[in-house]
Amino acid sequence: MKLLGVTGASGALIGCDAPSMVNLEEGKEHVVSYLLPAEDMVPGLGVWYASMCLQCSAGCGVHGRVREGRPLKLEGNPESPINAGKSCQMGQAGLQAHYNPDRITQPLLRKKGQLVPSSWEEAFELISEHVGTNSDAKADRTAWFTGTVSGHQRVLLQHHLQALNSTHHYAYEVVNTAVLSAVNKAMFADESPKLRLDKAELILSFGADFLGTWLSPVHFAGQFSKFRALPNRGSLIQVESKMSLTGANADLWVAAPPGSEGLLALGIANYLLRHGKPEIAQDVPQEIVDFVERYDARKVAETTGVEYDLLRRIAKALESRSPSLVLAGAAVEGQEEGYAAVAAVQLLNLILGNIGKTIVPSMEFPLPQLQVKNGSTADLLAFSQAVAEKKLDVVFFHGANPLFNAPESLNLEQNLKNNVALKVALAQFPDETAMQADVVLPLSSHLEDWGTHVASYQPSGSVLGFQQPLMEPLHSETRGLGDVMLDLLKMIRPEEYSAFEDYYAYLRNAVAGIQGQVADPLQSAQAFWQKTLSSGQIQMEGGEKNFSIEVHLADPLMSVTNESYPLMLVPSPRLGLFDGRHANLPWLQESPDQITKVVWDSWAELHPSTAEDMGIGHGDVIKVASESGSFEVKAYLTKSVHKNVVAVPLGQGHTSYGRYAEGVGVNPLTVLDLKQEKVTGELAMYATAVKLEKRGTTGTLVRMGGTDSQQGRQFVRTVPTYKPQGV
Amino acid sequence: MSIKNIVDNWSKYRKGVEEGGHHDYEHRWTMSINLDQCVGCNACSTACYAENNLATVGKEKFEAGQAMHWMRIERYWDKPESEYPEDGASFIPMMCQQCGAATCEPVCPVVATYHTPDGLNAQVYNRCVGSRYCGTNCPFKVRYFNFYSYPETAWPEPLNHQLNPDITVRDKGVMEKCTFCVQRIKAVKNTAKMEDRDVVDGEVVPACVQACPSSAIVFGDTMDESSQVAGLWKEHEVKRQVTEQEKSDPNKRGYRIFEELGVDPSVMYLERMRDTDI
Structure with missing residues (x-):
């Protein structure tokens, strides 16, 4: 029996405290002992563990089926008030992020302009030169650039910045609800009712x-x-x-x-x-x-x-x-x-x-330091400005890929290169941002790591989601996000953090602290820890917020097109590839877009009557140009768009993201005009006017199904809403 | 089920729907899919890829119609003449309908596809010689042929570590299709047998049903009359072994696709509704 990739010390792993796991040397075949098998290692028997899905920031709970030390399938956690046992296709495909063949498996350092394989020691040495105790790091010149982040990772991140006398935490998400939150806060005193x-x-x-x-x-x-x-x-x-x-x-x-x-x-x-x-x-x-x-x-x-x-x-x-x-x-x-x-x-x-x-009203989250920091595009613009104005020396990147999905006119790539002395990417994949960094630290996948997460939208009470590893690291040189953050902190504040051997020890300590506040005090610390692991979450008490209604009356105006740029560009996020972070997962590339049914490609949705006016046919290659840039893409004629728009899905157009993503399609975000929402400073993503130019008729769009019509066969039958008598 | 048994009793296994089917069933695994609750999100489809070792084939082979999506979401526009699709799109999850009188079964020259006592159209991969007659004969087009050896290309190390060891990985020349997650059915039946009891309704949950965010799919055994799915078939007055349903009330929304062909599908769909009063 071959046990795949199970290596290293068996510490606290897989939902239980130190099951005596069989230690294996990589690449060698071993027979598992039937006398005292670890609970996750019984050949042929699947065991389920609770953890979290991190494919987006909704914070769904998952159950992972682990067999012979490998997670094989993810299902929703029925106990989670967010997803109640259900899952979406992005969550299902979390397995392919974990087992992805294009993961970064060892630290990389930039030497003579090239990223070359290196070691953690060397990488940390270089980081220490810039932000260690003996470095001459200046106040407010270090930044973290992340996606949406919450829980204890956020706490450590804040501590790291505090230790470096900086306040710059930028959180960037293309798909966000920042303006809505701002309005809710002003109108109801509740950001996310x-x-x-x-x-x-x-x-x-x-x-x-x-x-x-x-x-x-x-x-x-x-x-x-x-x-x-x-x-x-x-x-x-x-x-x-x-x-x-x-x-x-x-x-x-x-x-x-x-x-x-x-x-x-x-x-x-x-x-x-x-x-x-x-x-x-x-x-x-x-x-x-x-x-x-x-x-x-x-x-x-x-x-x-x-x-x-x-x-x-x-x-x-x-x-x-x-x-x-x-x-x-x-x-x-x-x-x-x-x-x-x-x-x-x-x-x-x-x-x-x-x-x-x-x-x-939503609930007050009882532990504000763990509360989610939601990503926004205003943070991208602020970051870009800080970089352009040479205000940052060291930037740590995690969970965001601005060099893929920032508008080109920000000139971020060049500015980062010229103005930021050290760029450290904590990354799982060789994405565009990581590949431009000076140091790349290989991270564990979400199925190999510990963490706590607070969902951006809490549907029921206050839940702290708990993420635990479902398997030992697939690649021995990768490390967990929390572990890396702790190591970064130990570099500056050894006296405070050396007590924690690793992030697991830190979290155990933290959970014991939370227990005092929220749980049945009769429970022992061990029992509470076990309960947390097996349920995948900590349900906390929090007071209900009070709505205080304050009306905001402001005149909305419509964005207008002009004669030179007659159409509005709609960069549409897809359930599946999302903002592009899932373009390296073959299940999702091959899963047809729900509306157009196109696979493995980008396209521009155009209304047939608009297309006809412009002489564009289905599948024709067209150039979409804004004042800020242009790209070429195939036209997809459909009546499911307004006549004055051209809609291009997000997700594709990667130049670096592994074999499944690279060279597939285009990224419409690159051509966005830099307009801002006036109150929040968010990027006005749906306010770019474009013009189209037909370039050729050679394109083919690969899609599922040969016909848009049921041809009278009545597969899907539709009836008027049934209303029982008397209602 | 030995091949000798099947060959010896060939006529029994070829009986059509009008002769009352052909089995002393132990279970009758059946589905109900509510098209008014299905939102067309593809979660079921991806869950199926994960559970059943389905290969991704890439753009070129997808274009050639060689995708292996056992469960696919079809999307139709119903009013081609209107300026905009005012009532949205029509989605339908389509997979093997596990027909009671399946047209795929009698045409297999080697009995690789046959009817199980559970009411499933089983596909014996080891027996399949790749004639593709079954795929040609399937009115739902839900059989998928391995034109290439996907194990060599679809799961580069370490993606292959995700493969479900409960079922096989199919190689070139073999036909495959939805099994109603037969490995999950088997596991539950084995457990029930070891505990000397019957399978309980809700115990068997195929991957698509488990994932479905809007709980549009209900799965179960219609031979267990107390099961939820049996209740739904009864409520919507859909009967097996008929080619046309008689309804007492037009609001009984259940129907089966292509039942007029006499294939006796095991999947009942519930009509999509649209509010016409807005």
């Missing part, structure tokens, strides 16, 4: 892809299932410029130009206050009535090009079904007036009386 899709009779979503890439898709899919259940099936209206997965499930899908959503929300509000039931207007403050009065629904229809009759129908539906829920997605936020537009959408919720019914 709980959304009760299951309690709504009608959901009006302005481009919020809650089944695909928005906040917590697996959780919302579970709620959506309840929302859709008979006898009182809820209805979904989706208003957006490019059909998302959520839009594809709408009872009514309305095509609207990007940036029109705020106006449309106000137009609908206007109709409701003028023509709706008197009860609706009754409790609305005069200030709001006066404000909404300015957005005559007919005028809004004219400005946005969305038919007045559609606005009327939406308003009528909202009037007759209560409670409802109105959501604002990424395209609403990603405008120069994104804040005003989101505020307009929330105003509609307020007028409809949804606050407190389908939008309810």
Whole structure:
């Protein structure tokens, strides 16, 4: 029997304290003892361990099936209030991130311009020269650049920065809800209120892809299932410029130009206050009535090009079904007036009386130091500016890939090269950012590492997700994120951190500390630790926040195109490749895009009538050019986009990310104009105007299925919503 | 099931649906898929890749129709004449329907595909010679042929460490398809047998069912009349071994695809609904 890749000391591993694991030398075959087999090592027997999915920041709990020391399958953790035993395809593909053939397996150092294999000692020596105790590191000249980060990794990161007298932690996520959080904070004093899709009779979503890439898709899919259940099936209206997965499930899908959503929300509000039931207007403050009065629904229809009759129908539906829920997605936020537009959408919720019914206060997270720091694009812009102004000497990168998904006009690659003396990447894969770093530290996969995580969106109480390794490191030279952070801290503050042998010891200590605050005090520390490991989470008590409603009235304006750049670019995130971080997972590359069914490629979605006007056919190669740059891509003609837009999915266009990602497709983010949302400073991602030019007719788009029509065969039968008698 | 038994009793195994099927079933594994709850997200499909050692074939072979997606989500646009698809897309998960009178079975020259006492269309990989008659004869097009030796290319070290040891990796020249996760069924049946009891409803959970974020798929044994899936078939008045369903009420939304061909599919779909009052 060959045991694959099980090496090294058997320390605290796999959901139990030090099972006497068989130590194996790599590459040699051994027979496992049947007399005293470790619990995870019984040949032929799968054992399940709780851990966490880190494929996005939704924080789903997973159960991993481990057999012969290897995780073979991930399932949702039924105990998790986030995903309740379910999982999405990105979570399923976490296994391929772990077993990926293109992982970085040893430290790399830049020597004479080239990254060459090195050792941890040498790498740490170099880092120590820059930020060690004896270095001349200056205050505020060191930064961490990460994705969304939470839990004890965030605590260590903060400590590291404090030890270096710096405050620069930049967290970058392309797919984020930063503007929405800002509006929620201002309007309700709650950044991330709980959304009760299951309690709504009608959901009006302005481009919020809650089944695909928005906040917590697996959780919302579970709620959506309840929302859709008979006898009182809820209805979904989706208003957006490019059909998302959520839009594809709408009872009514309305095509609207990007940036029109705020106006449309106000137009609908206007109709409701003028023509709706008197009860609706009754409790609305005069200030709001006066404000909404300015957005005559007919005028809004004219400005946005969305038919007045559609606005009327939406308003009528909202009037007759209560409670409802109105959501604002990424395209609403990603405008120069994104804040005003989101505020307009929330105003509609307020007028409809949804606050407190389908939008309810979240819980106070009892341990604020562990609270999630959500990534934003404002942080990317701030970081880019700091680099351009030569304000940083040392940057640590983890969990973000700005050299792939930052707009080219930021000139980040060149600035980093010239202005930052030491770039350290803590990376699992040879992505664009890691390959430009001076030091690359190979990290464990999420299935080999310890960690605690707080979900960006907490649907139920306050949960600290607990991640534990499902297997010993596949590659002996890789180390866990927390271990590396501890080592970095020991470099500066040995007296404080040498007590912790490793991150596991640190976490055990930390969990014992948490126990005093949240758990049944009768439990022993050992029992609490075991319970934490087996349930994969710590459920904490936290007081419910109080909504304090403060209305924000601001005029949303639409982004406009001009004659030279007649179309708006919609860079659309996909459930699957997401922002590009999963492009190296073959399961997800080969999993067809939900709407277009294209695999292993990029494409530009164009409405057939727009394409016809421009003489573009399906599969033609077109050049998409903004003021800031251009790329070539194949055209995909579909009616699921607004006529004034060209939608290009995110995820592809990697120049360095392993064999499955490199050279596949294009990345639309590179050509974004550097417009900013005016209140939050977020990048206005949906406000770039582009022009198209036909370049050739040679392209083929590989996709699943030969036909868009059922040809009368009635595979999918559709009936009007069934309403039981008397309802 | 020995091949001798099958050959000796060939006529028994070839009986069509109108003759009442052909087995003394031990179980009747069956599905119900609610198309009003399926959101088309592909979670089931990727879960299937993970569970069943499905090879990724790459862009060129995908274009040639050689993808191995046992469970695929088809997407249709229903109103080609409208300016925009106002009621969204139509998604349907499509996989082997484990037909009671399967058209794939009688055409296999070597009886590699046969009917099990569980009501599954089993595929014996070792017996398959790759004639592909079964794939040609399948009206659902859910059989997938290994045109190449994917074990050499699809799982470069260490991706191969993920392969599920409970089932095989298929090599060139072999037909494969959805098995309703037969390895999970087997494991549960073995456990039940060792504990001297019947399989309990909900014990067997295929990978797609387990992953489905909107819980659109229900799986179980219709011979167990108390099972959830049996209840759903009954509630929606879908009967086996018929080519046309008689409904007492148009709101009974269950239907089977291609049942008019007399193949007796084991998968019932529930009609997608759209609110026409908005």
